[in-house]
Amino acid sequence: MNEIQSLLAVFAHPDDETYRAGGMLTLLAQKGARVWVLCATRGEWGIPKLPPKEAGEIRQAELECACRTLGIKPPRFLDYRDGALPQVNEDEAVGQVVQAIRELRPQALLTWPPSGVSGHPDHVAVSRWTEKAFQRAANPRTYPEHQDEGLHPHAAEALYHIVVPRSLAEALKMHHLHTVLDEAVTFTVDVSAVWDTKMAAIRCHRSQIANSPILDASEEKQRLFLSTEYYQEKI
Numbered sequence: 115m116n117e118i119q120s121l122l123a124v125f126a127h128p129d130d131e132t133y134r135a136g137g138m139l140t141l142l143a144q145k146g147a148r149v150w151v152l153c154a155t156r157g158e159w160g161i162p163k164l165p166p167k168e169a170g171e172i173r174q175a176e177l178e179c180a181c182r183t184l185g186i187k188p189p190r191f192l193d194y195r196d197g198a199l200p201q202v203n204e205d206e207a208v209g210q211v212v213q214a215i216r217e218l219r220p221q222a223l224l225t226w227p228p229s230g231v232s233g234h235p236d237h238v239a240v241s242r243w244t245e246k247a248f249q250r251a252a253n254p255r256t257y258p259e260h261q262d263e264g265l266h267p268h269a270a271e272a273l274y275h276i277v278v279p280r281s282l283a284e285a286l287k288m289h290h291l292h293t294v295l296d297e298a299v300t301f302t303v304d305v306s307a308v309w310d311t312k313m314a315a316i317r318c319h320r321s322q323i324a325n326s327p328i329l330d331a332s333e334e335k336q337r338l339f340l341s342t343e344y345y346q347e348k349i
């Protein structure tokens with residue numbers, strides 16, 4: 115992780131960035147790396163009883179709060195609808211991720227793994243878009259219209275996935291998560307030094323934490339779940 119100077123994280127919903135990656139994002143920012151979150155939706159269906167537009171505005175503000183707390187750049191959004199990512203025009207969606215890569219020129223990309231960890235179809239979709247964008251952003255023949263906007267091809271050096279090793283899911287009895295073998299983890303990040311910052315970023319997502327099983331759990335369980343983050347490099 116120490117060699118990462120700039121990182122673009124591509125997620126589906128506000129709060130995707132914090133639980134399993136917030137520690138690394140803030141540690142990178144602390145050592146001077148540029149870190150962005152590109153969020154495909156505003157999580158408009160994530161607040162029961164609130165109309166999507168209103169909920170989306172609240173959750174956008176919550177993600178802005180989390181990014182500020184983590185010390186990373188303000189979030190960017192792709193304006194897609196929560197829950198509908200598998201149905202969108204994929205070439206267009208990938209093109210928007212490519213555009214962000216060509217503009218920001220990050221050294222590394224981060225997203226969900228192909229399983230989405232929770233299996234959420236939106237997570238699975240952004241994982242696929244990001245992998246395609248990682249490949250296409252470097253190719254001048256893809257999305258040539260970006261050149262009219264002064265954007266040039268860019269090859270990021272690495273694509274990382276957030277992963278959950280099997281032993282962690284077993285220890286936490288979170289059998290619903292899609293896991294990877296422990297030996298498939300490329301690197302782990304101990305984020306206990308930034309525990310307070312990560313918890314503050316989680317609390318930014320106020321609309322999402324009322325019924326959070328992890329925040330209601332014992333501190334021991336919270337530490338087990340949140341104080342180490344696991345990443346796998348996509349080869």
Ligand SMILES: [Zn+2]
Pocket residue numbers: 126127129130234237
């Ligand atoms: Zn999500």
